[in-house]
Amino acid sequence: MSAIPSLADLHALNPAQQPSYPDPAAVDAAVARLRTAPPLVFAGECDELKDKIAAVARGEAFLLQGGDCAETFAGVTADNVRNKLRVLLQMAVVLTYAASVPVVKVGRIAGQYAKPRSSDFETRDGVTLPAYRGDAVNGFDFTAESRVPDPQRLVDVYNSSAATLNLVRAFVTGGYADLRQVHTWNTDFVRESSVGQQYEAMANEIERALTFMKAIGADPDEFHRVDFHSSHEALVLEYEHAMTRIDSRTNTPYDVSGHFVWIGERTRQLDGAHVELLSHIRNPIGVKLGPSTTPDDALALAAKLNPANEPGRLTFITRFGAGKIRDGLPNLVEKVTAAGVEVAWVCDPMHGNTFEASSGYKTRRFGDVIDEVQGFFDVHRSLGTWPGGLHVELTGDDVTECVGGGEDLTDLDLAHRYESACDPRLNRVQSLELAFLVADMLRQ
Numbered sequence: 001m002s003a004i005p006s007l008a009d010l011h012a013l014n015p016a017q018q019p020s021y022p023d024p025a026a027v028d029a030a031v032a033r034l035r036t037a038p039p040l041v042f043a044g045e046c047d048e049l050k051d052k053i054a055a056v057a058r059g060e061a062f063l064l065q066g067g068d069c070a071e072t073f074a075g076v077t078a079d080n081v082r083n084k085l086r087v088l089l090q091m092a093v094v095l096t097y098a099a100s101v102p103v104v105k106v107g108r109i110a111g112q113y114a115k116p117r118s119s120d121f122e123t124r125d126g127v128t129l130p131a132y133r134g135d136a137v138n139g140f141d142f143t144a145e146s147r148v149p150d151p152q153r154l155v156d157v158y159n160s161s162a163a164t165l166n167l168v169r170a171f172v173t174g175g176y177a178d179l180r181q182v183h184t185w186n187t188d189f190v191r192e193s194s195v196g197q198q199y200e201a202m203a204n205e206i207e208r209a210l211t212f213m214k215a216i217g218a219d220p221d222e223f224h225r226v227d228f229h230s231s232h233e234a235l236v237l238e239y240e241h242a243m244t245r246i247d248s249r250t251n252t253p254y255d256v257s258g259h260f261v262w263i264g265e266r267t268r269q270l271d272g273a274h275v276e277l278l279s280h281i282r283n284p285i286g287v288k289l290g291p292s293t294t295p296d297d298a299l300a301l302a303a304k305l306n307p308a309n310e311p312g313r314l315t316f317i318t319r320f321g322a323g324k325i326r327d328g329l330p331n332l333v334e335k336v337t338a339a340g341v342e343v344a345w346v347c348d349p350m351h352g353n354t355f356e357a358s359s360g361y362k363t364r365r366f367g368d369v370i371d372e373v374q375g376f377f378d379v380h381r382s383l384g385t386w387p388g389g390l391h392v393e394l395t396g397d398d399v400t401e402c403v404g405g406g407e408d409l410t411d412l413d414l415a416h417r418y419e420s421a422c423d424p425r426l427n428r429v430q431s432l433e434l435a436f437l438v439a440d441m442l443r444q
Ligand code: PEP
Pocket: 069, 116, 233, 263, 264, 265, 266, 288, 289, 319, 351, 423
């Protein structure tokens, strides 16, 4: 394999969506600091996840990937991390139990701090400033000072990711993810909702099964801990390049900033810097594919990113929108499958369904999210391919960012608790409803 390109090589490719740093010396200092920082994940863990995603590609497992659109430094608190983990654990147990399929659990967590933007600028009340690009780049506050890109924030991304991952690792191995906790995950406001009651009934069944297993003397390790992996969009090249290291076991490069990294819809140019960098690392990776993707685009991306056609290496995350998926996806899946390309197909039902509500908030309809997932299942079922997973933006809190769902949130509710730093996320009740609906789709 050819050598990893230098950062200068990558910048020579005119990468999209990069910060314009005012002070090159400060960038060099931050990158130098990151290059000596210990890995956040081990290459061997990335390989384990790759094996699990290979099972997804074979139709033997389902991927659940979820978390914030944009994590924030202020959001690195015990409550916030636990709440996100809790909703993902609840969703995973619903999918596993109700659909009897192993679920590969991946958070958009511990690194999801950089955002691509459709516009470089934001205007409010006649004032125009650079757009917020995530805490990795600049500040959310709408002031000229806060919107200046600061490379020291990349070091903060590293530290925030390390703190988050440390807590996640403790939660998933230290008893919180023990299946005997299945009831305790169903706390407070969720328990009162109708989907919370549905969950409660399922948890009772699981508890009965566990008691039976215990009585016959079976108590496997899997009851007490879960495998959970981190992921984020590999966007800011300074950060991802500095975190790319040669694994001493295999002598090959891994991006040790997260287990799984993906390339966004706006940075997937075949000759672009992001595709180039990720073609050199050995992690399992994803590429977002929007409705403009042609089968030739997808085949060229697969050839460049996974030339050995290794199963589990490449995930295509489609995000067409509810109105486009049934017409657009079949041709893509058909041609990629006919070419013998090994890929896990995952549905992002969020990014093709964003619109501005009359109240001015960016939102998504729960019904559109479900409709896109149903379209994804319909297309794959009709082609005999495996609908391999779900990639969603969600939070463990009771926010009001997406409309619809069992609580029937309306435009007027959005102002009540809209906390996202970027795109609207499903709240905890909506996330659990989604899991039950997807479990039904998987069972059919
Ligand atoms: C995202 O996942 O937050 C995102 C920006 O997605 P996409 O690249 O698909 O627009």
